[in-house]
Amino acid sequence: MLESEAVVPCCPPLTERTLTAAEAERTAAMFKALSDPVRLRLFSAVASAPGGEACVCDISDVGVSQPTVSHHLKKLKEAGLLASERRGTWVYYRVEPSVLAGMGRLLTGAAPA
Amino acid sequence: MLESEAVVPCCPPLTERTLTAAEAERTAAMFKALSDPVRLRLFSAVASAPGGEACVCDISDVGVSQPTVSHHLKKLKEAGLLASERRGTWVYYRVEPSVLAGMGRLLTGAAPA
DNA sequence: GTGTTGGTTCGATGTGTGTCAACATAAATG
Protein backbone atom coordinates (compact mmCIF):
# COMPACT_ATOMS: atom_id res chain seq x y z
CA MET A 1 0.00 0.00 0.00
CA LEU A 2 1.68 3.20 -1.12
CA GLU A 3 0.49 6.12 0.94
CA SER A 4 1.31 9.81 0.70
CA GLU A 5 4.27 9.59 -1.62
CA ALA A 6 5.16 13.24 -2.10
CA VAL A 7 2.54 14.69 -4.37
CA VAL A 8 3.46 18.32 -4.02
CA PRO A 9 6.76 19.03 -5.79
CA CYS A 10 5.34 17.29 -8.78
CA CYS A 11 4.51 19.21 -11.84
CA PRO A 12 4.79 22.52 -13.61
CA PRO A 13 1.82 24.89 -13.90
CA LEU A 14 -0.73 23.76 -16.45
CA THR A 15 -0.14 26.93 -18.42
CA GLU A 16 3.59 26.38 -18.84
CA ARG A 17 3.70 23.52 -21.28
CA THR A 18 2.00 20.26 -22.20
CA LEU A 19 2.43 17.86 -19.32
CA THR A 20 4.27 14.63 -19.91
CA ALA A 21 2.33 11.41 -19.51
CA ALA A 22 3.94 10.78 -16.14
CA GLU A 23 3.26 14.29 -14.89
CA ALA A 24 -0.34 14.08 -16.04
CA GLU A 25 -0.74 10.79 -14.24
CA ARG A 26 0.40 12.20 -10.92
CA THR A 27 -1.50 15.45 -11.23
CA ALA A 28 -4.68 13.69 -12.30
CA ALA A 29 -4.50 11.53 -9.20
CA MET A 30 -4.69 14.60 -6.98
CA PHE A 31 -7.59 16.10 -8.88
CA LYS A 32 -9.34 12.75 -8.85
CA ALA A 33 -9.18 12.68 -5.08
CA LEU A 34 -11.17 15.91 -5.05
CA SER A 35 -13.51 14.93 -7.86
CA ASP A 36 -16.18 13.41 -5.63
CA PRO A 37 -18.73 15.63 -3.86
CA VAL A 38 -18.57 13.66 -0.63
CA ARG A 39 -14.78 13.76 -0.54
CA LEU A 40 -14.84 17.45 -1.26
CA ARG A 41 -17.17 18.11 1.64
CA LEU A 42 -15.05 15.99 3.94
CA PHE A 43 -11.91 17.72 2.79
CA SER A 44 -13.33 21.21 3.23
CA ALA A 45 -14.65 20.22 6.63
CA VAL A 46 -11.16 19.25 7.73
CA ALA A 47 -9.47 22.17 6.01
CA SER A 48 -11.80 24.68 7.62
CA ALA A 49 -11.84 23.13 11.07
CA PRO A 50 -10.33 25.15 13.91
CA GLY A 51 -6.74 24.07 14.41
CA GLY A 52 -6.68 22.59 10.93
CA GLU A 53 -7.85 19.21 12.11
CA ALA A 54 -11.09 17.44 12.88
CA CYS A 55 -12.13 14.08 14.26
CA VAL A 56 -14.21 11.79 12.10
CA CYS A 57 -17.13 12.10 14.47
CA ASP A 58 -17.34 15.83 13.72
CA ILE A 59 -17.39 15.59 9.95
CA SER A 60 -19.22 12.36 9.19
CA ASP A 61 -22.56 14.04 8.62
CA VAL A 62 -22.37 14.27 4.85
CA GLY A 63 -25.33 12.14 3.89
CA VAL A 64 -23.67 8.78 3.39
CA SER A 65 -23.10 5.81 5.67
CA GLN A 66 -20.17 5.75 8.01
CA PRO A 67 -18.24 3.04 6.13
CA THR A 68 -18.51 5.22 3.06
CA VAL A 69 -17.07 8.16 4.98
CA SER A 70 -14.19 5.99 6.07
CA HIS A 71 -13.63 4.84 2.53
CA HIS A 72 -13.44 8.40 1.22
CA LEU A 73 -11.13 9.54 4.00
CA LYS A 74 -8.84 6.68 3.12
CA LYS A 75 -8.75 7.80 -0.50
CA LEU A 76 -7.92 11.36 0.48
CA LYS A 77 -5.14 10.01 2.66
CA GLU A 78 -3.75 7.80 -0.10
CA ALA A 79 -3.72 10.79 -2.39
CA GLY A 80 -1.55 12.63 0.10
CA LEU A 81 -4.15 15.29 0.82
CA LEU A 82 -4.94 14.29 4.38
CA ALA A 83 -3.03 12.77 7.27
CA SER A 84 -4.61 10.90 10.16
CA GLU A 85 -3.69 10.26 13.75
CA ARG A 86 -5.43 8.30 16.45
CA ARG A 87 -5.67 10.02 19.82
CA GLY A 88 -7.43 7.81 22.30
CA THR A 89 -10.90 7.01 21.15
CA TRP A 90 -11.03 9.32 18.18
CA VAL A 91 -9.14 9.58 14.91
CA TYR A 92 -8.19 13.06 13.78
CA TYR A 93 -7.58 14.12 10.20
CA ARG A 94 -5.66 17.18 9.11
CA VAL A 95 -4.71 18.69 5.77
CA GLU A 96 -1.21 18.14 4.50
CA PRO A 97 0.06 21.71 4.67
CA SER A 98 1.79 22.25 1.37
CA VAL A 99 -0.81 20.50 -0.71
CA LEU A 100 -3.26 23.35 -1.18
CA ALA A 101 -0.55 25.81 -2.11
CA GLY A 102 0.98 23.28 -4.49
CA MET A 103 -2.27 22.64 -6.32
CA GLY A 104 -3.02 26.34 -6.42
CA ARG A 105 0.34 27.01 -8.02
CA LEU A 106 -0.43 24.29 -10.52
CA LEU A 107 -3.49 26.19 -11.66
CA THR A 108 -2.45 29.82 -11.39
CA GLY A 109 1.25 29.50 -12.07
CA ALA A 110 2.00 31.78 -9.12
CA ALA A 111 2.28 31.52 -5.39
CA PRO A 112 -0.53 33.16 -3.41
CA ALA A 113 0.08 36.13 -1.16
CA MET B 1 -27.04 20.55 -23.79
CA LEU B 2 -25.96 22.91 -21.06
CA GLU B 3 -22.53 24.28 -21.86
CA SER B 4 -20.28 26.56 -19.83
CA GLU B 5 -22.85 27.74 -17.32
CA ALA B 6 -20.78 30.00 -15.12
CA VAL B 7 -18.57 27.74 -13.09
CA VAL B 8 -16.33 30.41 -11.68
CA PRO B 9 -18.29 32.44 -9.11
CA CYS B 10 -19.31 29.20 -7.57
CA CYS B 11 -17.95 28.32 -4.26
CA PRO B 12 -15.99 29.58 -1.30
CA PRO B 13 -12.39 28.49 -0.66
CA LEU B 14 -12.16 24.97 0.68
CA THR B 15 -10.55 26.32 3.82
CA GLU B 16 -13.39 28.66 4.67
CA ARG B 17 -16.11 26.27 5.73
CA THR B 18 -17.66 22.92 4.92
CA LEU B 19 -19.13 23.10 1.45
CA THR B 20 -22.83 22.56 1.05
CA ALA B 21 -23.95 19.55 -0.96
CA ALA B 22 -24.75 21.75 -3.94
CA GLU B 23 -21.44 23.58 -3.79
CA ALA B 24 -19.57 20.31 -3.51
CA GLU B 25 -21.44 18.97 -6.52
CA ARG B 26 -20.41 21.88 -8.71
CA THR B 27 -16.85 22.02 -7.50
CA ALA B 28 -16.38 18.28 -7.83
CA ALA B 29 -17.50 18.48 -11.44
CA MET B 30 -14.65 20.84 -12.25
CA PHE B 31 -12.07 18.71 -10.50
CA LYS B 32 -13.47 15.63 -12.16
CA ALA B 33 -12.91 17.18 -15.55
CA LEU B 34 -9.22 17.44 -14.69
CA SER B 35 -9.01 14.06 -13.02
CA ASP B 36 -8.06 12.16 -16.15
CA PRO B 37 -4.46 12.11 -17.40
CA VAL B 38 -5.45 12.48 -21.03
CA ARG B 39 -7.74 15.42 -20.30
CA LEU B 40 -5.04 17.03 -18.21
CA ARG B 41 -2.54 16.79 -21.04
CA LEU B 42 -5.05 18.18 -23.50
CA PHE B 43 -5.94 21.00 -21.15
CA SER B 44 -2.33 21.93 -20.46
CA ALA B 45 -1.61 21.78 -24.18
CA VAL B 46 -4.34 24.32 -24.83
CA ALA B 47 -3.52 26.45 -21.80
CA SER B 48 0.14 26.68 -22.72
CA ALA B 49 -0.38 27.21 -26.44
CA PRO B 50 0.70 30.54 -27.91
CA GLY B 51 -2.30 32.84 -28.04
CA GLY B 52 -4.06 30.70 -25.47
CA GLU B 53 -5.66 28.52 -28.09
CA ALA B 54 -4.81 25.48 -30.16
CA CYS B 55 -6.43 23.51 -32.93
CA VAL B 56 -7.26 19.88 -32.31
CA CYS B 57 -4.75 18.78 -34.92
CA ASP B 58 -1.93 20.30 -32.84
CA ILE B 59 -2.77 18.62 -29.56
CA SER B 60 -4.20 15.25 -30.52
CA ASP B 61 -0.94 13.40 -30.03
CA VAL B 62 -1.57 12.16 -26.52
CA GLY B 63 -1.51 8.43 -27.12
CA VAL B 64 -5.19 7.73 -27.63
CA SER B 65 -7.36 7.54 -30.72
CA GLN B 66 -8.77 10.69 -32.20
CA PRO B 67 -12.37 9.91 -31.23
CA THR B 68 -11.17 9.60 -27.67
CA VAL B 69 -9.46 12.98 -27.92
CA SER B 70 -12.70 14.48 -29.16
CA HIS B 71 -14.59 12.83 -26.33
CA HIS B 72 -12.29 14.32 -23.72
CA LEU B 73 -12.34 17.78 -25.27
CA LYS B 74 -16.12 17.64 -25.15
CA LYS B 75 -16.03 16.82 -21.47
CA LEU B 76 -13.68 19.70 -20.76
CA LYS B 77 -16.03 21.94 -22.67
CA GLU B 78 -19.08 20.71 -20.79
CA ALA B 79 -17.26 21.39 -17.54
CA GLY B 80 -16.80 24.99 -18.61
CA LEU B 81 -13.02 24.73 -18.76
CA LEU B 82 -12.63 25.03 -22.52
CA ALA B 83 -14.45 26.79 -25.32
CA SER B 84 -14.32 25.78 -28.96
CA GLU B 85 -14.74 27.55 -32.25
CA ARG B 86 -14.61 26.32 -35.80
CA ARG B 87 -12.54 28.42 -38.18
CA GLY B 88 -12.64 27.01 -41.66
CA THR B 89 -11.26 23.52 -41.69
CA TRP B 90 -10.01 23.38 -38.13
CA VAL B 91 -11.59 23.57 -34.71
CA TYR B 92 -9.80 25.67 -32.11
CA TYR B 93 -10.05 25.23 -28.36
CA ARG B 94 -9.13 27.88 -25.80
CA VAL B 95 -9.18 28.08 -22.03
CA GLU B 96 -12.05 29.91 -20.38
CA PRO B 97 -10.10 32.82 -18.89
CA SER B 98 -11.39 33.12 -15.37
CA VAL B 99 -11.49 29.41 -14.70
CA LEU B 100 -7.90 28.90 -13.67
CA ALA B 101 -7.92 31.85 -11.30
CA GLY B 102 -11.24 30.73 -9.87
CA MET B 103 -10.03 27.23 -9.14
CA GLY B 104 -6.79 28.57 -7.73
CA ARG B 105 -8.72 30.80 -5.37
CA LEU B 106 -10.77 27.80 -4.35
CA LEU B 107 -7.63 26.05 -3.18
CA THR B 108 -5.50 28.83 -1.80
CA GLY B 109 -8.19 31.19 -0.58
CA ALA B 110 -6.38 34.10 -2.18
CA ALA B 111 -6.01 35.68 -5.58
CA PRO B 112 -2.60 35.18 -7.24
CA ALA B 113 -0.28 38.09 -7.93
C1' DG C 1 -20.81 16.08 -58.57
C1' DT C 2 -16.41 12.85 -56.30
C1' DG C 3 -12.68 12.61 -53.21
C1' DT C 4 -9.94 13.90 -49.17
C1' DT C 5 -8.90 15.62 -44.74
C1' DG C 6 -10.35 17.21 -40.03
C1' DG C 7 -13.63 16.29 -36.23
C1' DT C 8 -17.60 14.62 -33.92
C1' DT C 9 -21.11 11.17 -32.71
C1' DC C 10 -22.61 6.38 -32.05
C1' DG C 11 -22.53 1.70 -30.12
C1' DA C 12 -20.25 -1.70 -27.67
C1' DT C 13 -17.08 -3.31 -24.20
C1' DG C 14 -14.13 -3.68 -20.29
C1' DT C 15 -12.60 -1.43 -16.24
C1' DG C 16 -13.17 1.65 -12.38
C1' DT C 17 -15.66 3.43 -8.44
C1' DG C 18 -19.30 4.92 -5.00
C1' DT C 19 -22.33 2.73 -2.00
C1' DC C 20 -23.97 -0.18 1.69
C1' DA C 21 -24.52 -4.19 4.94
C1' DA C 22 -21.85 -7.16 7.56
C1' DC C 23 -17.86 -8.00 9.95
C1' DA C 24 -13.53 -6.68 12.29
C1' DT C 25 -10.54 -3.83 15.21
C1' DA C 26 -9.35 -0.34 18.85
C1' DA C 27 -9.97 1.99 23.02
C1' DA C 28 -12.54 3.22 27.02
C1' DT C 29 -15.67 1.69 30.70
C1' DG C 30 -17.79 -1.32 33.87
Place this chain on the structure above:
DNA sequence: CATTTATGTTGACACACATCGAACCAACAC
Protein backbone atom coordinates in the same frame (compact mmCIF):
# COMPACT_ATOMS: atom_id res chain seq x y z
C1' DC D 1 -13.61 -10.50 31.50
C1' DA D 2 -17.95 -8.41 28.72
C1' DT D 3 -20.00 -4.13 26.73
C1' DT D 4 -20.23 -0.09 24.46
C1' DT D 5 -18.61 3.44 21.35
C1' DA D 6 -15.71 4.92 17.44
C1' DT D 7 -13.40 3.66 12.95
C1' DG D 8 -11.76 0.79 9.59
C1' DT D 9 -12.13 -3.32 6.35
C1' DT D 10 -14.41 -6.71 3.28
C1' DG D 11 -17.43 -8.32 -0.17
C1' DA D 12 -20.85 -7.48 -3.43
C1' DC D 13 -23.44 -4.80 -6.62
C1' DA D 14 -24.85 -1.14 -9.70
C1' DC D 15 -23.56 2.58 -12.19
C1' DA D 16 -20.27 5.55 -14.48
C1' DC D 17 -16.47 6.10 -17.51
C1' DA D 18 -12.41 5.63 -20.76
C1' DT D 19 -11.49 3.49 -24.91
C1' DC D 20 -12.05 1.92 -29.52
C1' DG D 21 -13.89 1.14 -34.48
C1' DA D 22 -17.30 2.50 -37.54
C1' DA D 23 -20.38 5.60 -39.22
C1' DC D 24 -21.28 10.38 -39.90
C1' DC D 25 -20.83 15.56 -40.68
C1' DA D 26 -18.20 19.89 -42.35
C1' DA D 27 -15.12 22.28 -45.16
C1' DC D 28 -12.08 22.46 -48.89
C1' DA D 29 -10.05 20.90 -53.64
C1' DC D 30 -10.91 19.07 -57.88
